[in-house]
Amino acid sequence: MCKLTDHIGRSFKVLRVSLLDKCNFACTYCVYEDGLTAAIQKPVVLSSDELVDLIGRLHDVLHLQTIRLTGGEPLLYPDLPKLVTGIRQLGIHDIKMTTNGFLLAKKVSSLQEAGLRSVNVSLDALSESSFYRVTKRAGLKQVIEGIIAAQKMGLEVKINTVVMAGENDQEILPLLDFAFRHGIKIRFLELMGMGHLFGDTDSKFFSRQALLERISSVYTIDEQAKKYGDTATYWNTACGYSFGIIANDSHPFCADCNRLRLDAQGNIYGCLSSNTPIPLREVSSQKGLEAGLYAALGQKQMQFSGSEMSMLTIGG
Numbered sequence: 067m068c069k070l071t072d073h074i075g076r077s078f079k080v081l082r083v084s085l086l087d088k089c090n091f092a093c094t095y096c097v098y099e100d101g102l103t104a105a106i107q108k109p110v111v112l113s114s115d116e117l118v119d120l121i122g123r124l125h126d127v128l129h130l131q132t133i134r135l136t137g138g139e140p141l142l143y144p145d146l147p148k149l150v151t152g153i154r155q156l157g158i159h160d161i162k163m164t165t166n167g168f169l170l171a172k173k174v175s176s177l178q179e180a181g182l183r184s185v186n187v188s189l190d191a192l193s194e195s196s197f198y199r200v201t202k203r204a205g206l207k208q209v210i211e212g213i214i215a216a217q218k219m220g221l222e223v224k225i226n227t228v229v230m231a232g233e234n235d236q237e238i239l240p241l242l243d244f245a246f247r248h249g250i251k252i253r254f255l256e257l258m259g260m261g262h263l264f265g266d267t268d269s270k271f272f273s274r275q276a277l278l279e280r281i282s283s284v285y286t287i288d289e290q291a292k293k294y295g296d297t298a299t300y301w302n303t304a305c306g307y308s309f310g311i312i313a314n315d316s317h318p319f320c321a322d323c324n325r326l327r328l329d330a331q332g333n334i335y336g337c338l339s340s341n342t343p344i345p346l347r348e349v350s351s352q353k354g355l356e357a358g359l360y361a362a363l364g365q366k367q368m369q370f371s372g373s374e375m376s377m378l379t380i381g382g
């Protein structure tokens with residue numbers, strides 16, 4: 067019997083699956099514009115059948131609670147509804163997706179029917195110019211339509227905003243207002259030193275403290291206790307709304323991390339700060355799978371330290 071828990075009780079309950087190393091946006095915190103063309107040409111590596119098989123084998127050992135589909139841009143993955151159905155048929159019902167939202171309005175209905183429960187939509191600005199500056203694409207209208215369509219379909223919708231000083235920090239209050247008006251949870255993310263930003267976030271870093279100062283200049287706020295395993299800490303406002311902050315850098319939450327990551331080539335990673343892939347695609351024995359999972363558990367750290375691996379590959 068395999069007891070996959072480390073010395074401080076961390077295990078794997080949430081599997082983040084990066085479906086492909088390909089994206090239709092080129093967010094400056096995620097990729098170099100130059101790197102985009104190469105990334106776009108990378109083929110899909112694992113078919114939906116292969117992925118369901120691999121997720122099923124991991125589920126047998128780990129009794130996973132949640133699958134989060136990410137990428138690259140998961141809405142570019144062919145057969146996405148088939149994949150969601152396959153995961154649901156494994157007995158995993160908490161199926162979520164992180165997306166840039168550009169294709170969401172077109173695809174949300176089939177995904178909801180297949181069993182998708184929840185979407186986190188990355189939205190870093192509400193003005194066209196800031197949106198373009200961050201994403202290098204003109205797609206604000208489509209992203210907002212995607213958010214509204216997902217809400218109408220009854221999915222849980224959250225907004226993720228990566229805040230960069232001097233790039234989109236002026237968007238914090240308009241985004242907060244948008245989220246409150248639409249009854250959507252918004253979480254602001256501190257910039258993380260991944261990929262081309264490894265060791266180089268200082269000039270654009272906008273801290274949790276700075277976020278709280280900006281928000282409390284308008285709202286009276288009160289901190290909630292952080293839930294075990296959650297990445298965000300939430301605050302309530304005096305007018306009955308709430309928002310979250312994911313402060314990887316200034317307030318790390320590694321001590322209760324329950325996440326395992328699977329990339330588009332079938333490698334697992336136990337920690338966002340580790341760029342050592344543990345290949346599982348060719349592993350067929352239970353023993354081999356468990357050995358890989360123990361190695362991944364051993365990668366977990368106590369503090370986020372970043373990695374040269376791009377978020378495009380590991381999926382956030």
Ligand code: SAM
Nearest residue numbers: 095137138139164165166188226257258377382
């Ligand atoms: N394409 C999808 C999207 O845009 O949400 C999914 C993939 S994206 C890599 C997953 C998450 O990583 C997004 O919420 C994105 O904002 C976040 N992300 C990417 N690079 C980041 C960085 N350097 N710092 C903080 N968050 C980052």
